[in-house]
Amino acid sequence: MEDALYGPGGFFVTGAPAAHFRTSVHASPLFASAILRLVAHVDQALDHPERLDVVDVGAGRGELLSALLHSAPPSLAGRLALTGVERAARPSTLPASVAWCPEPPTGVVGVLLATEWLDNVPLDVVEGGRYVKVDRAGVESPGDPVAAPDLEWLSRWWPDSPRAEVGASRDRAWAEAVAAVERGLALAVDYGHLRGERPAFGTLTGYRAGRQVPPVPDGTCDITAHVAMDSVAEAGGWPYTLVSQRVALRALGVDGTRPPLAQASTDPAAYVRALASASAAAELTDAAGLGGHLWLIHPVAIDPSWLTNVGL
Template sequence: MAMQHALYGPEGFFTSANDGPADHFRTSVHASPLFAGALLRLIEAVDAALDRPRVLQVVDVGAGRGELLTALRAAAGGTELGDRLQLTGAEVAPRPAGLPADIRWRRDVPSGVVGLLLATEWLDNVPLDVAEIDADGRIRRVLVDPADGSESLGGGIDAADRFWLARWWPGAAPGDRAEIGWPRDLAWAEAVSSVRRGCALTVDYGHLRDSRPPLGTLTGFRGGRQVPPVPDGSCDVTAHVALDAVAVSVGQPYRIITQREALKALGVDGARPSLDLARSDPAGYLRALSAAGAAAELTDRDGLGAHWWLLHEVGIDLRGSI
């Protein structure tokens, strides 16, 4: 699979020892520490629902260079909860240089997690195949030349692909494309199965069955710009996630909400501070104004706020917290 090689091969985008992903695209994690602060409030709710265990695990799947775990560590520092947190990054790339020693790093997801399993913009990089409906109505696999990104149509797809498309991406017409998402369903179901008690949260670009994009979403990012998705390891190759298919694959209760809704429930709303604060505390007003700007970016309906949050509760009930 070209996407697998481009992202996770020997010289792949995520496995290369060169630039980190943050040099090429901006996520909520990179946008503002407010995102980590909101997740810490979610972690506090999970901790309370678990009756404050001796060790509370937080596992970040697809941890990049450890930015989110480092931010969570700083946000929880000096608190009773911080003393009980066990932070783990699950990532195919080597352990980043300079990562705090108390943050664990491994290639796979640990089993028996008691706490929170996180995956922020991971599923969009789980490799998948793309199919196109030809002029005769046949569903054919799209083939890509790794050297230049040129495309051609190959043979038909197999039974597993057909089954998934029939259920989750119906109604495609000649010329339409569909991204065959069952590898993401399996990846997320396997990750969530590692949670013994607590919850699992994935945050990502996505779409639902009634609004699949007719031409698909496969694209690339390099140096902060959108580029053609040439699978040569030089750029991020990504496609939006069929969130409802992923959700159903797990077999646990779930909720799907927008990031805008989720962050507002966790105290991030982007509201401008009162002008009264400017008169009584000008420096405080400027800090609050800066935070409001960062919150507005995280909750923008046309930007990061349009991300989807898929939350599974495993043996706990977080109603009232998010």
């Protein structure tokens, strides 16, 4: 999985992921607007520092950072320090003011985001007490016996399943990401599951050109597995909040309520705009789709009570 996604010729190194799958960032500008509101809340909690970091881990082509840069109000725009973290080369279309690096910076004062990143952190699959080996054609075979640390993780977080995905690598990745924040907020947004509700045969799959395909590790498709969000949450440390994207976005002002039909006759143009916005909001908050994502929110060295005031 590591080689197929991030090695020479890997999917995220040489490909254009946005052409293969649709994330909340790509679905609607409303998502970036909600993130900008969250950033503004963190800015207030930090008492408006001279420099406010926003670090996007797994930044893709920098779409979210570009949207934040272009829509930030003047009171915030001049203090924003935007950084994209991605193993692929810097996109040629990225604004010059946005930094680009392969690893998260340290000493972040502001917000560290990881939107659909953890699901692409490579992991091992186990079945029958052994790791599952797979060749570049996608053919599986039994591998070595599962090592003791992974057995311990499985015993606690994913017990009694015929096939499971060992999430320890995601735990370590998120713990390191949270540790990069000196003051502010770390936010992970991803498809996930909780103990007691794990899929019996795992979630590993592939995506190519918008379609679900077998997870063949040859670099031609995305390979992804849902995230054990409770395990990741504990690894990031207390305090934290874990809510659905539906709840989070509604708290941040993304509402899928349709405009009143009467507006169609009194102000047709405004009605069409409001209807389009409501449709986009409905997609982002659909519990059976993007709204089913989980938001894992870790305040770091700031009073977490402001989250309650926001509705989170």
